Amino acid sequence: MKIRLSACLLCLLAGAVAGPAFALDFPARKPGLWEIQTGDGTGKGPAGAHTMQQCIDAASDKAMRDMGQGMGKDMCSKQELRADGGKLVMDSVCKIGNTTATSHAVLSGDFNTAYRMESKSSYNPPLMGRAEGASVMEAKWVGPCKADQKPGDMVMSNGMKMNVLDMMNTRPKK
Secondary structure, rough: OOHHHHHHHHHHHHHHHHOOOOOOOOOOOOOOOEEEEOOOOOOOOOOOEEEEEEEOHHHHHHHHHHHHHHHHHHEEEEEEEEEEEEEEEEEEEEEEEOEEEEEEEEEEEEOEEEEEEEEEEEEEEEEOOOOHHHHHHHEEEEEOOOOOOOEEEOOOOOOOEEHHHHHHHHHHOO
């Protein structure tokens, strides 16, 4: 259950990754249906790849970027984004419960047809028994959203469907 929950959280963050606003703005993603595969880069074991689909339009993509920015303000003491040779490089230091996560990520792609993020993190104290972690996220635009989908809809690899915008609107306000 912990692995599924963390995979779900990773997928939610993957949707928001097109996003937290730092000193440099992330490019907006092309509206439509995106297929996002996340994993540890090896494709092996319980941390192997998970694939989800996400339907977005300009407003839902912006809302997810704003959500990522809010999460970053609440959890992170450092968030830096810079352009480096046609790629975006992110460095962050964030609190996850009692653990401090120090992460470095590199994003590449055009955000119209595909993008990729490779990240490495260290956890102090270890998070769920791990002192280090790596992940790879690959996203590709697959076409218009399906007829039964609305912006914000995500379909997880296990078939579970949720709407991130609805979840954001029902969470308690601070």
